[in-house]
Amino acid sequence: MIDEKTVITYPLELLQTLKDKARLGFVRYPVFVSGDDAFLKSMISATDVESVISDELEGDNVLPWNKARQLLGKESGSLALDLRTGLDVDKLCAAAGCIKGGALLVLIVDENRRQESRFYQRFLRFGQHSAAAFIRQHGESSLPTMDVIEVRGERIDREAGTTQSQQSAIEAIKRVLSGHRRRPVLLVADRGRGKSSAMGIAAAELMCQSNKKIAVTSPRFSNVETLFTHAAARGVLSKKGRLSLTADNGSELFFVAPDALLRDEPSFDLLLVDEAAAIPLAMLSKVLRVYSRVVFSSTEHGYEGTGRAFSTRFRAMLNEEAKGWREVSLTEPVRWADSDPLEAWLFSAFLFDAEPSTPVTSDAAITIKAIDPKTLPNDEVVLTQLFSLLVTAHYQTSPNDLVQLLDGQGLRLLGAYCGEVLVGALLASKEGGFERELAEAVVEGKRRIKGHLLAQSLAAHTGNDAVLADPLLRIVRIAVLPAFRKKGIGRQLVRALETVADLENINVVGTSFGANSELWRFWSSLGYLPLRLGVQRDAASGTYSLQLGKAIQRKPDWFDSLQALLYLNLNYQLAEQFFDMETELVAELLTDSNAAIAPSPAALHQVSLFAQGNLGYDLVTGSLWQWFIHWLATKSTQNAVDEMCSLMIARLLQRQSWSTVSVKYGFRGRKDTEAAMRDWTRQQLPK
Known part of the structure; x- marks a missing residue:
């Protein structure tokens, strides 16, 4: 909600008041700032910012926007983001997640360019949000009207270790490894609740207790840098390249990309899936089938991708495929106090928690x-x-x-x-x-x-x-x-x-x-x-x-x-x-298509001789290939792809080895596999 604000005429006094409120409440505030370069520099200096992200300003603590992701996984004091020439919202939200309680997020804006962008026009209005401050060189400035609770001693105890939610998550992760197989855990939370750090701490403690191999997967390694940082800080671990940590007892924590995880199927004792919401459900379903001890984490709202839809679908899938699964919610923020103004502002400005309306009836036209x-x-x-x-x-x-x-x-x-x-x-x-x-x-x-x-x-x-x-x-x-x-x-x-x-x-x-x-x-x-x-x-x-x-x-x-x-x-x-493309998809791409010309009479005759057992596979591969491609291209998409059709695709079109296809389709070796191919081909040829 955007509120009417009290008018303030002294920017430096306003800024000091805001800094005091942030420090006493151990919260963060968004602060819009508008003015010329000299005014901006004075505001940045008075805010005591650690870093400025800008393609316009200069200074020792200034990072260009293309280097903004360097802040990810790090805890920061006040930051200033120069939004006058462009606005990357994902990077803004990522930077906001790094700021600890007691600090400010300074948003440098140009109010004259509001008409150039509909998004920017709306964004500037959120400078009047109840959680935000707006400091102008010329014109009216205002303080937030949102109330916060002062928290003095509680924060010190929390910073010494972990939050109660994190400790519950750590224990749940350990039980996945020590308890019954196929009982995965799903960690869910909003941004900043310490999911990745809890996973890193649990991994380090497990590695130090006994020799364990723990794999971590996520769409990008940058997503899991926090996990690796906390693992390294909690355990006596050595870095083995950028993607691996090892312990003296032989334990290892290593990163593997999702596609390599399912393609190569490496062996390990425990799998940690960080930011599972960015991985398709079909891949996660296969993960559940291949690996028996898995921990998933998902951000409900945040710059990684809003995950409420994922959580709903994923819970349904877990109910079907892993009935003993458990969910752990992390509720307490780690780096700031509850009722944080910056978090409230982010949710409103970028609609993180927007819920769709539900019709009274679903039967209306x-x-x-x-x-x-x-x-x-x-x-x-x-x-x-x-x-x-x-x-x-x-x-x-x-x-x-x-x-x-x-x-x-x-x-x-x-x-x-x-x-x-x-x-x-x-x-x-x-x-x-x-x-x-x-x-x-x-x-x-x-x-x-x-x-x-x-x-x-x-x-x-x-x-x-x-x-x-x-x-x-x-x-x-x-x-x-x-x-x-x-x-x-x-x-x-x-x-x-x-x-x-x-x-x-x-x-x-x-x-x-x-x-x-x-x-x-x-x-x-x-x-x-x-x-x-x-x-x-x-x-x-x-x-x-x-x-x-x-x-x-x-x-x-x-x-x-x-x-x-x-x-x-x-x-x-x-x-x-495409040698490893799903055979069903290959068939669907080729059916009802103009993918092939009809085989010649000579080629058809060779295929018939193969089907009758008069010619071996090695002598007819070209003719058989041409016939089968044409057979698929003229086949109705309504007909389901059967097991033998899949085998023909895998061996004949994708050239998978005899040993691979015989094992995959349940035959004892090449001889049995080739015999089955003959029988199937004979059934498809005109009588």
Whole structure:
């Protein structure tokens, strides 16, 4: 809530009052500061800031914004962030999490640029929030009106060790290792409650007690630096490179990326999954199947990605796959007191705790309406409904998504309403429409235009600059409340956007996502066709990026060319870049496609001889490959991929070894596997 403030005319006196309040309450305050460079320097000096993050100011304690992540995992006194030329909300929130109680977060702003950015326009209004101070060189300044409780002695005891919640978490982690198998623990908390440090302390204590191998995984190593720092501080451990700590008794704590964890399946005694909300549920489900002693942590609200949607889905999955699991909530803040003004301000300004509205009934008709992005900065009700919907439906939503929502160029927003309540939304971005010279520069790698992610990717990876000449609409996000899923709302939203494209004479609607069978079936059922498939798995999601498109009015000349290139390369990539792709996904990508030409009569005859046992596999691999690719391409997507079809994909297309496929599909060796392939092939050939 933004309150009316008391007017203050003496900035230095106001600043001193604020410093005293922060110190006595062991809390933190956000302080907006506006003025010329000389005024800003005097305010920064009077605040006694430890670091200034700025691309404009100079000084020994000034860091450029591209080095701001150096602060992560460190405890800091007062910080100043220069937001006059740009605002990276994820970095702002990360920096705020480093500030300890008794310090200030100084936000240097330029009130004259409010009209350039809808997000910045809204952000400046939060300088009048009840938890914030605003100090102006010219004009009215104000103090926070939010009350805080003074905490003098309690904090000293807490800093000597751990909070009660942390101690509960440490004991729970130890029980995962010493207790029954397959009883994982989920640690949940808001930012700053000491989850990572509790995991590090528990790991160090376990390592010092006996020889243990403990693995840590997270989408980025920077996420777990705090964990490693606390482990090193608590135990007598030695650094073994950047990603490992060892003890004299042979114990080791080491980092492994999520994709390598599941690909290589290294052995260890305990697995710690930090910031699990940034890892897809499918990967976490596989973690549960492969490893029997696991601890997960998830941030409910914070810059790592708002995790309420994740926690809800993950709890449901744990109930299904690990019935003896336990949850531990960490409630007390570690580096500041309860009722912290800066935390309250962050939650309001960036909608960390926004909750979606719930309709009285879910049976009312769904209405699709356009939402004008220009109205969102001044309509907190609709903005909160929309962003909370994104948070609830997508567990990797981050604070920077709020910036994109308000300032995204060429944004199209559609809402699905049940009565007056928003229950679904689609976000799309207009891309392309480049002049020929600019399009050529992009394809040649000389230029890269902000936004235009799908159009530039398609053009750059195929060398076809014509893709950039035509405008297209890229579907960025579809979100539907859990209670309204499986009701066709996503389809309604996509169809509505296609109508928008038709009215605007835009010929192509496209999308991009980490490829999996569920998403593929949704988009392909709507007529979207594959145009590009990335060749490297994402380290966090373990998926390949798949880009799809659909012609709305007329099909551009480049459309069929891109699809033909995809399948031409895919046929050869399956044995190299995609040798470990899920066989079900391979089949789905190839079915109902133009991926192959019909095999020649001579090739078909060889396949028939193989099926009858007259020719061995080694003599017919080319003919068998050509027949099988064509068989898949002409097969209906409605038919499920059976075990033998998967085996054929793994051996024939992906060239996995005989030993690998025989073990995977339950055969005693090559002879039995080849015999099964003969029988299956014979059943598929025309009678």
